[in-house]
Amino acid sequence: MIPSQQITGLVLAGGRATRMGQVQKGLQLLQSEPMLTHVLRGLQPQVGTIIINANQDLERYATFGYPVVSDEIKDFAGPLAGLHAGLLRCETPYLVCVPCDSPFLPNNLVENLALALIANQAQLAVVKALDNESESPHMRAQPVFALMEGGLAPHLLSFLENGGRKITTWYDSLQMIEVPFKDAASFRNINTLEELRHYNQNFAD
Template identity: 40%
Template sequence: MPAPQLSSLTRNDITGLILAGGRGSRMGGLDKGLMQLHALPQAQWLAQQLQRQTAGVMISANRHILTYQSFGFPVVQDADDAFAGPLAGILAALKCCPTPLLLITPCDTPEVHPELATMLLDSLQQSNRQLSYIRAISKTDESRDHPGFALLDRELADSLETYLANGQRRVLQWFREQNAAVCCVPDHISFHNLNTPEAVEAFRKG
């Protein structure tokens, strides 16, 4: 059966992926996906939010696997225990993704935009590319790339596997090599990461 046309794809053709497979080095080794911000472990809360936007959700994790599995979502592990960064988790997910598109988010974002999937899908379809990621624009026209929020065609698995096999790990570099589209949106807390204990504490205090 031929692959569906990009223009015909909808949210039902997207699987969400929570990236929780890192070492948590800047968090003193804590597993960021398990920190509680909304009376739930963060990865579980985010998965529930993404579930509203997609056909299903997976979690990328390399530690505390049984805990992550208890959240009720499929857990995907890297091919090895090298902790090769987010691209390794994305590759593992692309290889088993049941839908044409994979939506990725970091596990340490305190919120997820309710229209994230739609915004990135629109960007993908308008540009006719295989990959699109978020760029936030502030009120002063300053921009910041957020490659942790992206939508990818699962057919990119081979390209990503080759990139990693060559010892490369930089996310934005690989995105640019794929001629990725950029989805420009107003700056919002949804695209911020809490990757230090101080940032987590500040968010909890409001």
């Protein structure tokens, strides 16, 4: 098992949120609190320290009390650019990343990923959960929920400098293990304002 103090948590909040009207998803209110607050509450007990990746509204993100890092790779190069920024600041042997729009994190996320990473001598452990939204439900990888070695920044930078942008393509270049989680609901993300209103209404009811 990896001690939590050896793991840095990275919350990815640096995207453009085009499906949510280009507002900052992590700052939108769920149950009267920013979605980011829910994510941080779920992640904090599982790691030693936390970094937030954001490219806009940096002062607002800084009010959450954790270091805020912006992409070194410019022009919104996707989640890998945020991951690269987090790895550059990572001072622990391991880093776990989660998105800012998934406020239902399971409390065994990091533990299960860490156990699989060590048991399989892998560089990267990725969540695999049930996809209920397709016509035929099946298990599929959830690539933005992942635990990895903390020293992968140079490898990732080389991938990005050569034009790579797809997160699963970079993952395929590493020693990777997919880790099944039964509770797919824990990895739901809120992509649109309509979905956010839906969850807020359900909580109100």
